[in-house]
Amino acid sequence: MRRSRGFRSKTRNKLKAVVKPGRSNPISKKIQRFNTEDLVHIVIDPSIHKGQPHSRFHGKTAKVIGEKGKAYILSLKDGNKIKKLIVRPEHLQIQK
Secondary structure (H helix, E strand, C coil), rough: CCCCCCCCCCCCCCCCCCCCCCCCCCCCHHHCCCCCCCCCCCCCCCCCCCCCCCCCHHHCCCEEEECCCEEEEEEEEECEEEEEEEEEEEEEEECC
């Protein structure tokens, strides 16, 4: 039988949720707003599957270039290619 190669394959350690006291999914993460040209860190929240980028982008920094519904369009250089990602705000943090 062939092994499955789903979207979250080989990510069980990387996307393991850290147990912290308090609410696991604060509403403030869902309603945070970003402007175009903002730099954001992609930090995947494993408890929210919707709008999640691929695990290879976890920990990367990208630039916001637009919005698409509730999500943001990000521009990221991956090797020599510019890639566009559509990510919801739960998986983003503003760069300080």
